[in-house]
Amino acid sequence: DTGVSQDPRHKITKRGQNVTFRCDPISEHNRLYWYRQTLGQGPEFLTYFQNEAQLEKSRLLSDRFSAERPKGSFSTLEIQRTEQGDSAMYLCASSSWSDRVGVYEQYFGPGTRLTVT
């Protein structure tokens, strides 16, 4: 198992451009989460999928943000018309239910650092 991977690791874009990030979860995990982390802060929840269904979205996820998880495998997060305030680390995590501990354990990818100039 290679863990959660994210691509790209770094993205620099100009304000107003669209960007798309990809997350590949651990293969047997049915849940996939997106978080955003700004400098000096803890990650904040954006949205999550159970298989291919997007079940919850945070108020942080404005209408410029869209996420998909076709076929319940990899996921993409797109930001349209980027703003400087979108500069952050975007983290993806995947999980599955653990009977042993009775909780969904989330495993994080390395993140995509977005800089909007």
Next chain:
Amino acid sequence: GNSVTQMEGPVTLSEEAFLTINCTYTATGYPSLFWYVQYPGEGLQLLLKATKADDKGSNKGFEATYRKETTSFHLEKGSVQVSDSAVYFCALSAFQGAQKLVFGQGTRLTINP
């Protein structure tokens, strides 16, 4: 809503010192509690967890006990090493629904040789 409060950093200690990072939470119901660690340039790694009151999570010499009466989950280590230098995040997840993680603001720990 659910929230987590961590002691403010940064924290600087000498090698072999005793470490405590305080964490308190506010939540409805019975959340699960976690400590994650983020080494420089890397993603978050699950360090330890506890899913019910009085559970003790432990890993790599770190320990934390789920204290429902004080709504706390303090992280401790008896003898820290330079390699423990990182940012530590306390987090909770509700028992039902999304089980999304709610994080504290993180505590930067630096261990000097």
